Amino acid sequence: MSPLHAGLAAAILLLAGACSSNAPPPAVPQAAAVAPLPQGGGCGPAIARTQAVVDGDVVTGNLNKPVGDRFGADLRRAAEACTAGRERDALGLLAAAKARYGYP
Numbered sequence: 001m002s003p004l005h006a007g008l009a010a011a012i013l014l015l016a017g018a019c020s021s022n023a024p025p026p027a028v029p030q031a032a033a034v035a036p037l038p039q040g041g042g043c044g045p046a047i048a049r050t051q052a053v054v055d056g057d058v059v060t061g062n063l064n065k066p067v068g069d070r071f072g073a074d075l076r077r078a079a080e081a082c083t084a085g086r087e088r089d090a091l092g093l094l095a096a097a098k099a100r101y102g103y104p
Contacts, residue, residue, distance in 0.1 A: 035052065037049045037052050037053075038052065042082075042087065043078070043079075043081075043082035043087045043090035043091050043094065044079070044082050044083075046091065046094060047075055047078050047079050047082060047090065047094055050075060050094060050097075050098060050103065051072065051075050053103070054068055054071050054072060054075070054101075054103075055068070063101075067101065071097060071100075071101050074093065074096075074097035074100070075094070075097060077093055078090045078091075078093035078094045078097065081093055
């Protein structure tokens, strides 16, 4: 067996041993407590629900923090429009933010 093939065979055996370990999988970060999502209709609860999902995704690592911060800034603009009584604008901003970051 050539030295190259011997080295490759050794690497494969090491990887196979690591993959067949009985050790538990690494822990996945989880939120300390799962709060119920805000209920109700209108722009306020819709924006709050989306922010809660984004916050949860950042905590669990499904969304990195810088992206979560940008998403949050977009949601704050939607919330400002909602608070000002511009529900249609707020819902449009919410829909645009969700589309931008790939949220349904």
